[in-house]
Amino acid sequence: MFTRNRKMQMLLIVLLIASIGLIGCGKNSSNGNGDGETSADKIKLTIGHFDVDENGALFRDALEEFRKEHPAVNLVEEAVPHDPYRVKMTTLGASGELPDLFVANGSMLIDYIPKGYVGTFNEALDQDPEWKNGFLPNSFDEFTTDGKIYGVPTAMFSVHVIYYNKELFEKAGIASFPKTWEEFTTAIHxxxxxxxxxxxxxxxxxxxxxxxxxxxxADRYTGTDWFKAMKEGKAKFTDPEFVNALKALQDLAKMGTFNPDINSIDGDQARTLYYNKQAAMMVDGAWAVTNISRDAPEDVQKATGLAILPAVPGGKGDPLSVAGGSGWSLAYNSKLTGAKKDAAIALIKKVSGQEYGRKKIENNGQPPVKVTDYDESKLSPLAVDYFKLMSDKKFSPIYDIQLSPALVEVIYKGLQDLLIGSATPEELSKKIQTVRDTQK
Amino acid sequence: MSSSRLFKLQAGPAFRYLIPIFCVYAFTVLLPLLISIYYSVRNEGGTEFVGLQNYVALAKDNDFWFSLKNNVIIAFFCVVGQVGIAFLIASFFMTKLLKLEGLHRIAIFLPVVLAPIVTGYLWSLMYNYRLGMLNWLLDLVHIQPVLWLDNPKYVLYSVSVPLIWQYIGLYFIIFLAGMQNISKEVLEASEIDGATWFKKTAYVILPLLKNVMSVALILCITGTLKVFDHIYVMTGGGPGRSSMVMAQYAYNNAFTMSRLSYGSTISIGMLILCALIVLAMSRWIGGGGER
Incomplete structure (x- = not known):
């Protein structure tokens, strides 16, 4: 009996190791971009991006054009949708197997720069002043560390826009979009x-x-200065301003502001609620202008107005600021040299120059470059409204782009806990600060 | 003991035949495991050796123990659900009442061959607040719709159900095979003695299936302690951390938070805890048999 038990135990332990060992180590797959050497005379260039849906048609067209203009370059796309793209890039970043060119946000760059994975643009930008000066002010902020520029912005937009249905507002007896926080909460009721x-x-x-x-x-409560101080380690998440912001969000949730299934549906499903007039407001990024102009029923499109959050009582933030900025950039692998690097820079210029910017704006997009002569009649009415709304607004930091991935995950996962009421603002702020403390 | 010439002659070739499979095993299992251990004793970015610092952090990590608790709860439901229901169904198959045996067997086994991701998506559709089948059924009998995957109070049960549903068939087949191995004489003898279906199952079949049962229990517990795919698809551990399990937590740390070494530490911690639990289980089951 004893020996049988021992055998059984050994067998089980071996089985266990076999089954569990696989979990932690899924990253050893090589993604096939390491062997991208020049085959004879063609330069192979891999590009990782997430413009796979209809919003990305413009980008894909530009890549196609680039292929025609540069027949010597064999451009290979490694494209997946946005959410898996972020996961994929963190994984590739962990193993150092990044594509030659890739779309990266500030948070990814914070992760890659110390590891030396990304090349700098300073030289290329200085050589081409026309290109450099075409960009909007501050558009390089998120991609610059110690004066070195690691990414060229692909767009510059607000990630916060409230899309509201004027008809539903009128039906509920609200004349115009609320100007103060009190009016806002009354409107919600x-x-x-x-x-x-x-x-x-x-x-x-x-x-x-x-x-x-x-x-x-959060910016309404804390102000952008707090954010900067926090990044330097001079302010804490446990500060009352930040805790108040968390409280405000939890209060909104308790009021029944959101759809009850908020944590189990994705953005597309939420947009459908708005399109079906089941929801009066939808908070989404500027990119939703394109989605609404394309997918929403005509009457909803016409009834849609744009707004931003009103000022909050006692808030230190500028009520005319919205979280936004360039967000995503194109970066290149620091391993690139010679002809490959030249081709990469050429491609990046192609999708960040004036010409591309004009096309982007006419497709209801938000380019990072100053575009002077575009055809306003090609824009959807909503896009015109958007540019009007943004004309007097300032950009405040986007959390998931300026903070490290670990901190972002803790804050955002914690917000879900707040929404369902399983954590208090104080508890959450302490938890966030603990993670902040583990970082230098 | 068996140091006969014959045995020695056979052992050599047998081991040689095992070399290829051992190489595959070493490459796909042992090597990643060792790499994981290596990562877990380095700092983030892997630049310097930090010793057991990560493990100390893990022992203090409230979220990790919370996800272990969730894992244990899910494992409990799965033991009761998968093994329990499978045993009941298998013992129904031993009665003569059942018609269309083959069809039932296929229907019960079918979910086992589905990919876990598919099961997860199917069930998240069923659980959907607005369009889901479950809320539609509730609506028919005029009950308020339920937030299956959003309410932290039910979410753990909601994610256990697909797990149970999917793997009943596996244990069912194991039990059925075990039951068919019980000699007919014993069963007939009990029937002649006037045992009802319940008595026959509880006092004859169950004790005779003890070994099969212990294998099933061990498989079920190890299987559910490392559950990942279903939960990843349905909730991703959410809302908040309500349905967080250890594997999901390791994944989040390694891949969304870009903390590879801490993620590795969690996986190794998982390995140790699972080994302990299974060891305790097998002691307990083995100990019962010696009485």
Missing amino acids: KLKDSGVTPIAMGNKSNVPVGSVLFGTL
């Missing part, structure tokens, strides 16, 4: 009484609430 969901959001992946709503809400 009125909308609820009229039988619609006040705000529709889809937060399954954690990111939406944190990125498009909380970033701006």
